[in-house]
Amino acid sequence: MNQQIENNFKYHAPKEGQPAKYDALREKAKELAYLIEELCPASRERSVAMTELETAVMWANAAIARNE
Structure with missing residues (x-):
């Protein structure tokens, strides 16, 4: 089982x-x-x-959700 896939x-x-x-x-975005x-x-x-800014926020949120 791949833990990275499971987590993602x-x-x-x-x-x-x-x-x-x-x-x-x-708010900053x-x-x-x-x-x-x-x-x-x-x-x-x-x-x-604008699209890339939205993408950046989504990935930043994912970093918090997946890794804390």
Whole structure:
């Protein structure tokens, strides 16, 4: 059995303190999202930047959920 696969594909109930970490990450990402919207012209590139920011938050949350 591969422990990494097992860990990556199971439900990780939030542990004490984790929801606050998720909130902090989302708030900082939201600040950056608004800055990107303000400074960058509407374009494919801005859309990609927003998508990648969302992706970064999801992976950061996964790092907390999977490894704490």
